[in-house]
Amino acid sequence: MIRIEDVSHSIGPARILHDIRTGFPKGRLTALIGPNGAGKSTLVRLVGRLENLQSGRISVDGHDLALTQTLELARVMAILGQDTAIASRLRVRELVAFGRWPHHNGRPRADDHARVETALENFALTQLADRFLDEISGGQAQRAHIAMCFAQDTPWLLLDEPLNNLDMSHSRALMQRVSDLVRRQGRSVVMVVHEINYAAAWADHIIAMKDGRIMAEGDPDTVLNQRTLSELYDADVQVSRHQDRPLVLHHA
Amino acid sequence: MRYLPGAILVLALLMLASLTVGAASVDLTTIRQDPYAMLVLLESRLPRTLAVALTGSALAVAGVVLQSLVRNRFVGPETTGTAESAALGLLAITILAPGAPIWARMGVASLAAMAGTALFVTIIRRLPVREVMLVPIAGLVLAGVLRAIATFIGWQTDLLQYVDGWLMAGEFSGVIAGRYELLWIAALAAGLAWFAADRFAILGLGDQVATGLGLSVRAVMRLGLAVVAVVMAMVMTTVGLIPFLGLVVPNIVARIMGDNLRASIPVVAVFGAALLLACDLIGRLIRYPYEIPVGTILGVIGAAIFLWMLYARPARG
Numbered sequence: 001m002i003r004i005e006d007v008s009h010s011i012g013p014a015r016i017l018h019d020i021r022t023g024f025p026k027g028r029l030t031a032l033i034g035p036n037g038a039g040k041s042t043l044v045r046l047v048g049r050l051e052n053l054q055s056g057r058i059s060v061d062g063h064d065l066a067l068t069q070t071l072e073l074a075r076v077m078a079i080l081g082q083d084t085a086i087a088s089r090l091r092v093r094e095l096v097a098f099g100r101w102p103h104h105n106g107r108p109r110a111d112d113h114a115r116v117e118t119a120l121e122n123f124a125l126t127q128l129a130d131r132f133l134d135e136i137s138g139g140q141a142q143r144a145h146i147a148m149c150f151a152q153d154t155p156w157l158l159l160d161e162p163l164n165n166l167d168m169s170h171s172r173a174l175m176q177r178v179s180d181l182v183r184r185q186g187r188s189v190v191m192v193v194h195e196i197n198y199a200a201a202w203a204d205h206i207i208a209m210k211d212g213r214i215m216a217e218g219d220p221d222t223v224l225n226q227r228t229l230s231e232l233y234d235a236d237v238q239v240s241r242h243q244d245r246p247l248v249l250h251h252a
Numbered sequence: 253m254r255y256l257p258g259a260i261l262v263l264a265l266l267m268l269a270s271l272t273v274g275a276a277s278v279d280l281t282t283i284r285q286d287p288y289a290m291l292v293l294l295e296s297r298l299p300r301t302l303a304v305a306l307t308g309s310a311l312a313v314a315g316v317v318l319q320s321l322v323r324n325r326f327v328g329p330e331t332t333g334t335a336e337s338a339a340l341g342l343l344a345i346t347i348l349a350p351g352a353p354i355w356a357r358m359g360v361a362s363l364a365a366m367a368g369t370a371l372f373v374t375i376i377r378r379l380p381v382r383e384v385m386l387v388p389i390a391g392l393v394l395a396g397v398l399r400a401i402a403t404f405i406g407w408q409t410d411l412l413q414y415v416d417g418w419l420m421a422g423e424f425s426g427v428i429a430g431r432y433e434l435l436w437i438a439a440l441a442a443g444l445a446w447f448a449a450d451r452f453a454i455l456g457l458g459d460q461v462a463t464g465l466g467l468s469v470r471a472v473m474r475l476g477l478a479v480v481a482v483v484m485a486m487v488m489t490t491v492g493l494i495p496f497l498g499l500v501v502p503n504i505v506a507r508i509m510g511d512n513l514r515a516s517i518p519v520v521a522v523f524g525a526a527l528l529l530a531c532d533l534i535g536r537l538i539r540y541p542y543e544i545p546v547g548t549i550l551g552v553i554g555a556a557i558f559l560w561m562l563y564a565r566p567a568r569g
């Protein structure tokens with residue numbers, strides 16, 4: 001369980017998050033939804049200790065963020081930031097291999113190499129493994145970053161808009177892989193999802209944010225209704241059903 | 253790793269050449285019967301060859317470290333105010349404690365170099381990442397300001413000739429046994445950088461990724477700053493400023509091998525030593541038996557390589 005208690009955040013005079021109090025359930029796939037600028041990335045970055053906590057308290061499986069060594073946290077959660085552009089000239093395999101760093105601190109064992117190869121395979125990167133990151137497409141680089149997070153092999157996975165740049169088939173493959181991690185291996189995943197129907201189809205738990213506040217949270221059937229979504233996005237939204245899951249229709 | 257053996261072979265040949273080239277003839281095959289040649293070899297040629305090689309590899313590695321700290325390929329340890337800060341430190345201790353022992357002077361020079369480099373890195377990290385060319389410009393401006401301050405203080409205190417000595421184009425003609433050994437400390441610092449290569453490579457991926465992988469960004473920054481500062485302070489006080497080396501060598505190696513620093517730092521070190529030795533040899537041969545300072549030769553060659561670099565890959569940082 002990730003607990004978030006009374007977390008507020010400001011940048012300069014602007015208040016970005018207002019007294020957020022919520023939790024991410026363990027062993028579930030949680031989707032964060034909401035319009036641009038709602039504060040989703042800020043919240044994820046705070047949980048992933050990429051941003052300093054200004055007020056309130058966050059704990060991951062009982063590890064208080066403020067009191068836990070960052071290396072120890074790197075074995076508990078992996079985080080994929082929204083902006084994955086990097087200037088380094090690394091090969092795909094080298095990037096993915098850095099995901100194992102928290103476990104071996106520079107002395108990889110056979111097991112570490114095996115996990116890197118598995119991660120490369122899982123994201124269809126084996127063919128590209130020896131290419132430089134600045135010589136592949138944006139979607140391929142995005143998959144390499146996700147593979148690095150998977151190679152980190154942590155109980156928690158925080159993904160900020162992982163579907164960025166991914167085509168339909170790779171998006172679906174990623175969601176399948178994530179859902180597999182949750183259901184077969186008991187991992188917990190929190191992801192910011194832009195395309196709401198991915199949340200509708202795959203998430204166990206949904207947190208809807210707007211203007212730095214949580215507007216609604218619960219299972220998909222509770223949160224994804226016409227009234228909540230229309231208010232969330234300030235737009236007319238219809239909700240129908242498909243294969244016993246909500247299906248959100250947002251073309252006018 | 254496949255580039256390393258070839259680079260080592262080239263370096264070994266250059267070192268051999270460096271041992272035999274000079275005003276007095278040294279024939280390595282008959283040296284056992286020739287006490288004078290032996291003396292020249294041990295007191296002058298070998299120290300000089302080692303000094304050039306140590307300087308070349310330490311500067312090139314410091315360049316790699318600096319470039320990963322600021323995530324910009326267009327800077328080198330000689331374009332960031334590091335040497336000028338070290339000169340200010342030396343100036344301060346010369347004025348305040350003229351009789352201070354050599355280790356105290358070196359310590360102060362290193363600390364001042366570290367403070368100056370830290371200032372540069374702090375400025376750089378506030379610039380927008382996409383402004384690739386602002387970074388080297390900021391470095392040159394900072395270096396210019398620090399140099400002006402050092403010159404002013406030197407002038408006021410009649411120490412200008414020392415300041416000029418520290419900040420002039422470097423050369424190795426004055427190197428003899430007993431006058432270059434501080435360079436081993438520079439090489440040691442470069443070795444430390446190799447030891448921590450993964451950390452610098454991960455820092456190069458950005459603060460976010462580094463934090464996510466459990467690294468303390470501040471600790472890695474401090475280590476990197478210390479490496480760059482120690483290398484620059486030792487090189488500057490022993491041989492003066494060597495331009496371009498710490499800038500171009502890391503760039504060329506990164507183009508070929510990428511930024512997996514654990515694999516590339518040894519190649520950078522060997523290549524840096526080989527390039528500086530080649531330039532030193534050219535300087536010794538071109539107007540034989542007179543010498544042209546290696547800094548001048550490298551200025552010409554380095555500028556050419558740098559221009560080629562700018563045109564060959566302008567878009568990426």
Ligand SMILES: Nc1ncnc2c1ncn2[C@@H]1O[C@H](COP(=O)(O)OP(=O)(O)O)[C@@H](O)[C@H]1O
Nearest residue numbers: 011014016034035036037038039040041042043
């Ligand atoms: N560096 C910054 N300076 C000022 N405001 C910022 C900065 N970064 C983000 N914000 C603001 O914080 C709010 C939340 O941003 P973010 O968490 O990225 O939203 P989301 O991920 O939900 O789109 C937005 O209104 C954004 O404009």
Ligand SMILES: [Mg+2]
Nearest residue numbers: 040041042082
């Ligand atoms: Mg966002």
